[in-house]
Amino acid sequence: MLSKAQIKRISSYKESKYRNQDKVFVVEGVKVVNELLNSSYEIETICALKQWLDDNSKRINNKANNIIEVNEDELKKISSFSTPNQVLAVVKTPLPREVVSKDKLVIALDQINDPGNLGTIIRIAHWFGIEDIICSENTVDQYNPKTIQSTMGSLFRVNVSYHNLKSYLQNLPEDYPIYGTIVENGENIYEKQVQKQGIIIIGSESHGISDEIIPLINNPITIPNFSINQRAESLNASIATGIIVSEFKRRG
Amino acid sequence: MLSKAQIKRISSYKESKYRNQDKVFVVEGVKVVNELLNSSYEIETICALKQWLDDNSKRINNKANNIIEVNEDELKKISSFSTPNQVLAVVKTPLPREVVSKDKLVIALDQINDPGNLGTIIRIAHWFGIEDIICSENTVDQYNPKTIQSTMGSLFRVNVSYHNLKSYLQNLPEDYPIYGTIVENGENIYEKQVQKQGIIIIGSESHGISDEIIPLINNPITIPNFSINQRAESLNASIATGIIVSEFKRRG
Numbered sequence: 001m002l003s004k005a006q007i008k009r010i011s012s013y014k015e016s017k018y019r020n021q022d023k024v025f026v027v028e029g030v031k032v033v034n035e036l037l038n039s040s041y042e043i044e045t046i047c048a049l050k051q052w053l054d055d056n057s058k059r060i061n062n063k064a065n066n067i068i069e070v071n072e073d074e075l076k077k078i079s080s081f082s083t084p085n086q087v088l089a090v091v092k093t094p095l096p097r098e099v100v101s102k103d104k105l106v107i108a109l110d111q112i113n114d115p116g117n118l119g120t121i122i123r124i125a126h127w128f129g130i131e132d133i134i135c136s137e138n139t140v141d142q143y144n145p146k147t148i149q150s151t152m153g154s155l156f157r158v159n160v161s162y163h164n165l166k167s168y169l170q171n172l173p174e175d176y177p178i179y180g181t182i183v184e185n186g187e188n189i190y191e192k193q194v195q196k197q198g199i200i201i202i203g204s205e206s207h208g209i210s211d212e213i214i215p216l217i218n219n220p221i222t223i224p225n226f227s228i229n230q231r232a233e234s235l236n237a238s239i240a241t242g243i244i245v246s247e248f249k250r251r252g
Numbered sequence: 253m254l255s256k257a258q259i260k261r262i263s264s265y266k267e268s269k270y271r272n273q274d275k276v277f278v279v280e281g282v283k284v285v286n287e288l289l290n291s292s293y294e295i296e297t298i299c300a301l302k303q304w305l306d307d308n309s310k311r312i313n314n315k316a317n318n319i320i321e322v323n324e325d326e327l328k329k330i331s332s333f334s335t336p337n338q339v340l341a342v343v344k345t346p347l348p349r350e351v352v353s354k355d356k357l358v359i360a361l362d363q364i365n366d367p368g369n370l371g372t373i374i375r376i377a378h379w380f381g382i383e384d385i386i387c388s389e390n391t392v393d394q395y396n397p398k399t400i401q402s403t404m405g406s407l408f409r410v411n412v413s414y415h416n417l418k419s420y421l422q423n424l425p426e427d428y429p430i431y432g433t434i435v436e437n438g439e440n441i442y443e444k445q446v447q448k449q450g451i452i453i454i455g456s457e458s459h460g461i462s463d464e465i466i467p468l469i470n471n472p473i474t475i476p477n478f479s480i481n482q483r484a485e486s487l488n489a490s491i492a493t494g495i496i497v498s499e500f501k502r503r504g
Contacts (some may be wrong), residue, residue: 120488129478190502226381236372242491243498248441
């Protein structure tokens with residue numbers, strides 16, 4: 001059972017302001033909490049229905065500081081979703097980490113606003129063995145509830161960090177490959193020689209890559225448009241990411 | 253200005269039951285309505301803010317049977333979105349069309365429930381010049397408001413039709429290539445020889461391709477998993493579609 005104060009506190013974490021203040025975020029649902037329990041993230045509180053607690057009692061032992069049995073009404077009050085799924089966990093936000101894989105492929109996101117797109121891109125990175133995603137400071141929060149849901153648990157396997165993207169790129173060695181998806185004048189990704197090391201910059205669908213970032217791209221790329229009369233205007237940002245990363249990976 | 257009856261009628265089209273009954277669907281926002289006006293779809297009613305009507309008066313002349321100026325409150329009442337965007341159109345549902353491109357690539361969707369995924373897949377088809385998408389009868393409605401929004405207007409450029417997928421596949425010529433994404437025992441899509449003609453079946457993330465459809469696949473394919481210890485479980489259905497279609501198209 002939850003007190004009114006607990007309901008108020010956990011509900012407040014739907015907003016980044018309160019998440020940042022208390023240095024926590026919220027994970028929901030059987031699938032994503034399952035991935036959380038398999039990770040090294042520190043869990044502050046688990047709120048779950050009796051059935052889930054019974055089924056998982058051994059696994060959660062020593063894993064969470066507080067374990068609270070809730071009913072469906074209480075779960076609905078603290079959940080971000082219209083149909084909550086058995087369990088919700090409050091998790092301690094880990095300290096920001098350095099980029100760990102500069103000698104491999106890294107994805108950089110420039111102003112991705114849609115939380116679902118960010119989550120899907122984190123999931124793509126996980127699938128393709130990319131360890132780091134660098135986000136511009138105006139990219140949506142990785143701990144947004146919709147982002148977390150779209151990652152399907154991949155959030156705990158990929159290192160997502162926020163930077164001033166321009167400064168970050170300017171501080172890279174001069175010959176470091178910086179790939180950027182440019183609709184016009186990019187080199188056909190199917191034909192381009194690509195390296196195993198480098199940064200792939202993905203811009204937002206509505207704004208593309210920012211004007212201040214474009215001059216820093218030394219390898220402009222594009223996905224060819226096969227639509228009739230080239231009428232299709234763009235691909236969703238996460239679809240473009242999937243196709244480009246696949247192109248890098250298939251060539252080893 | 254809208255009457256109460258008009259508000260009630262247009263609002264009801266958020267549900268497929270009422271859309272089917274009146275054989276209409278609803279398109280919203282500047283971008284998608286713009287694509288609608290460039291299409292041959294028949295428009296029943298346009299409800300828009302004064303500014304939008306002033307800006308588009310020449311274009312909408314003779315294009316819609318009813319043109320109604322609304323204020324922001326009225327627009328909010330009939331909109332499916334929390335932040336409506338200037339204009340909403342009620343459109344007559346076209347008659348179901350035959351599959352037009354059996355001699356080319358066709359996408360078939362088996363039980364795709366997520367409206368955003370369906371919309372994103374329609375957008376992928378448009379980008380890659382695929383003219384037909386065949387949906388199983390239990391795939392989400394193409395006229396779901398979230399689907400339409402995710403297509404970004406590509407809905408009007410791709411022929412989406414609903415079929416009993418099993419019967420449809422059984423009635424194809426015996427050597428017609430039926431590609432299906434199977435996680436285990438599929439042939440690596442990067443290495444597989446593919447043809448210019450055929451059907452690519454995409455299953456839902458949660459259930460994969462149905463048991464009754466799997467035996468009909470004569471070309472099982474898979475996207476290799478590069479994750480550390482292969483821990484990543486799956487890709488989003490629309491991401492998998494984007495990567496596979498890209499693989500077919502890059503090889504001409």
